[in-house]
Amino acid sequence: NYPLQLALSPLIGAIAAGNCAIVKPSGEAPRTAVALQELIDECFEEEYIAVTDADRETTELLLQERFDYIFYTGGVEYGRHVMQAASRHLTPVTLELGGKSPCIVDDDADLKAAARRIVWGKFLNCGQTCVAPDYLMVHRKVQDKLTEHICDEITRQYGENPQQSPDYPRIVNARHFDRLSALLSHGTILCGGTSDPADRYMAPTLLTDIPLQSPLLTDEIFGPILPVLPFDDIDDCVEYINDREKPLALYYFTRSKKRARYMIQHTTSGGACINDTIVQTANGNLPFGGIGNSGMGAYHGRESFETFSHRRSIVDSSLHLYPNFKFPPYADKLKWLKRLMK
Incomplete structure (x- = not known):
């Protein structure tokens, strides 16, 4: 990472x-x-x-x-x-920390732009990014079109054989490669799915028909595997996200500012991005950090x-001013204190 x-x-x-x-x-x-x-x-x-x-x-x-x-x-x-x-x-x-960062594509989204930005954010560093989209929720009306665009975009960015691409890295070690390899059988492969243990290469992969209890939907993937979950109503997405641990990032693709505002107001995450992925971490003016299970505190x-600083409150009192009314006895001083407090 x-x-x-x-x-x-x-x-x-x-x-x-x-x-x-x-x-x-x-x-x-x-x-x-x-x-x-x-x-x-x-x-x-x-x-x-x-x-x-x-x-x-x-x-x-x-x-x-x-x-x-x-x-x-x-x-x-x-x-x-x-x-x-x-x-x-x-x-x-x-x-x-990390967690399951959702990526939601609504039925009014620009599907080609969404596909390009999802492929970039998900398969950057071979998916080994704490804020990578961990799973994709897509409106059922546009599911087939979006997944087709994503598979085409993988080819556009990494070529017909991503293993030969100078821009596509490898899994960090054999232990993580074996962990990810075991997940490839947890659904129907839409594209990708190939791997080479000797090279620690795993192709950018889309999976659908995922069992709800699969580790793909319960554990952080941290690799180049993207599960696809269809939805019919955006409130189903909100409920699904809120029923789980708070994510480090949330990504939502829509043309509607009203829908985007609704999603942000009704979910919680460390950070969020509308119509893009990852870029919220690149802005040096924005704090970066998690919430709940995805972490605490922020930096950048x-x-x-x-x-890394401690805000230390310091008062330097003058030796030349003696406001006697602050010292007891307080008889006949209360009215003056009340005037000062107004």
Whole structure:
């Protein structure tokens, strides 16, 4: 999950706010962790910014220590563990987690634009993006047209054979590849569905006819598989989303500002985007963060500085003014206090 950027981006905010920091890189990308350590060691003395080993044992040792602040990006379950460890010292935390981010396409949407932007947002980094559209809800009236456009758009962006595309990456490791491979049989393949274990390649894939209890609909996919769920009434989508954990992102495609406003007002998510995907995270003027199961706290831009800062209220009282009415005894002073309070 972008192990370099997700380490450096919050670190910039921490440094800007005047902090020393310990960076614990992702163990899912060990070579990136080594490169990150070399980079930071060249720029900072260890007593200011230190980089630890990437293994989980190091994380457990770190969580036993007392910090002023902990910032964690990762999965929901380990996020709970981090928060529990932080609570022992009453250490505040920011948790950037993930979840099931819905993408809804209504019957009045621009289907070609929706297809292009959904393909880009979903298959960016081979679907290994915390704010990627996790499942697609499409109005039954336009389901066939939209899925056709999406399959065509996959070919347009990545070619007839995405495995040969220089713009299409690979699954991060064999463990995640095996996890994703097991999901390919949980529905009817509309396009894609091919894979190569030796290359850790998995094609951009659309699936339909998904069983409701499938992990595709209960767990974060974090890969290039997009389940398609038809709907007949937009309130069915709202109910489906609200019956589940709050998502990190929500995407809605419609030409109607009224419909867009209705969707935003009747759902909750960390962030949202109308008629596009992912771009809400790229605006440095907007805070980025989750809510509920998808995380707590926010960063990006000035929000990163605020996250790693403590607002300390300070009053410097003059020694030359002696407002005696604030000291007891208060007899005959109440009327003056009341005038001052008006």
